[in-house]
Amino acid sequence: YQIHLNFIARCPNYSILNYHFSYFLLCGVVVVRVIGNVAMQDSSKYYLGMFVQFDEDELYRCLKLAAVGAIGAVTIHTAYKFYLYQRDRDDRANLRWRDFFAFIGLIPPLIRTALSSAPLSLPLDSKHPLNHNVTRFRFTLPQPDQVMGLRPGQHVALAATVGGKRVVRMYSPVSGNEARGYVDVIIKRYEGDHALSKHIHAMKEGDKIECDGPRGHIVYKGRGTFLIGRSKKREKRSFHYLTAIAGGSGITPLLQILKSSLEDFSDCCSLHLVFANSMEKDVFLKDDLDLLAEAHPTRFRLTCTVSKAGDGWRHCVGRPDSAEVLKLIPRASEDHVVMICGPNPMVKAVVNGLKGMGHDEKNVLVF
Structure with a gap:
């Protein structure tokens, strides 16, 4: 039951039966347990105004069937919802068993990092001037639950083609690795021979920049x-x-x-x-x-x-x-x-x- 609650807390919008199913399952288990306890104390008693008579072997068989049915119902329901969850993800092809165990709460949640062996193409989300020539730029990561994947002290390489030439410079994000779905970079606008700095400051929302990393010694x-x-x-x-x-x-x-x-x-x-x-x-x-x-x-x-x-x-x-x-x-x-x-x-x-x-x-x- 707790595993099921952990699961539905991660994707509450896929089914209207989420909490109803869990509470129904919990109530069913409680009722079976109460009736079982009463029956074991006296196999012939009135319970809730009804006369019930149990055979111990039959009772055990019923309880086993109830347990198997409850586990099967939770498994099927959870697996179906996990399928719906993964269907809406772009990286579902990289599904591993660890994803599933983390999803239902058996192990700590996975932290998905944006940086990998292939460079990223990050769209500009917003920019906020900090003084007359320094601006904070916010770029959107490919997935909303991703973090950048940098450790303190590391930096990334930003690259673009400016005037027919590819230019690359190193920048250290300031958003921290706990920021999910975005990365903030502070960039100073230089005059003279600083093509990438000028290019980034001229970017508009939605324009993309190439990002690669992590770098640093x-x-x-x-x-x-x-x-x-x-x-x-x-x-x-x-x-x-x-x-x-x-x-x-x-x-x-x-x-x-x-x-x-x-x-x-x-x-x-x-x-x-x-x-x-x-x-x-x-x-x-x-x-x-x-x-x-x-x-x-x-x-x-x-x-x-x-x-x-x-x-x-x-x-x-x-x-x-x-x-x-x-x-x-x-x-x-x-x-x-x-x-x-x-x-x-x-x-x-x-x-x-x-x-x-x-x-x-x-x-x-x-x-």
């Missing part, structure tokens, strides 16, 4: 543990202090890791994000970052800095490689990792500054 497993390297040569390393230095849209892969750590109550790592931008108008996601800092005051520290500050700026001023900013970073130690992502000149300058402070190069991860 750094994966955050949780609780301060990273897998560093590619394929089977990955090295497993653990830290307690995590510092992230992000330049502009380079915040996206680091934000994945920070959110993953903060959402895990068993993760006790201390986190510090240095978010660097040129001017105040270039800052984005400030409200979201402030909410994270307010929700986790003992674990997460936020430092926003700009190279050129206006009169209303009340935060840090300076380039991310300046002494004023680097002095805010915890001292070098074996359990302290510094993660960096941003424009190449910024990354090189920050890495050199960290080396001057005594940070070991193997404890500096560049995305």
Whole structure:
């Protein structure tokens, strides 16, 4: 009965007999059980105003038939509805027994990932400007119950044909792997020789982009543990202090890791994000970052800095490689990792500054 309820909770619209069938079955089992108990106590008694007389062998035979009939009815009903459910799915050709067991609740529900060996063609669902040149794009996955299939730290390759040439760039989604049916990507619009950035910003709802992955040589497993390297040569390393230095849209892969750590109550790592931008108008996601800092005051520290500050700026001023900013970073130690992502000149300058402070190069991860 419980299995049947688990099943119908997953597809409640396929039959009007869903709950009626389950309750009818439950009531039938209860009635048979009650009559059986009464009959076993005394084979000749009045029950519910009716005189019933039972033979023990006959009673056992009836109960066995009732059990077989109940199981058969549930099986047939469940199998028929599962057929209807799979008929409406595009990936029904990939049906496995695990799908069925997960569907009826015997094992945890399957998480279907969108990324596979073949590139995806994702239509644009919506776009939301975050500042004057940064936009959040939402793309629709092939199935509404699919997740992207990325681990924190990984990214995807977006590709398109622009001006007769195929262009590819790497982007880190910010929607998280728990988001079902869609993926969010933050993209900055660059001037000059950045064909794909301009192409994506010019896309309209329904236009498609090619997506492939996962990519990346750094994966955050949780609780301060990273897998560093590619394929089977990955090295497993653990830290307690995590510092992230992000330049502009380079915040996206680091934000994945920070959110993953903060959402895990068993993760006790201390986190510090240095978010660097040129001017105040270039800052984005400030409200979201402030909410994270307010929700986790003992674990997460936020430092926003700009190279050129206006009169209303009340935060840090300076380039991310300046002494004023680097002095805010915890001292070098074996359990302290510094993660960096941003424009190449910024990354090189920050890495050199960290080396001057005594940070070991193997404890500096560049995305």
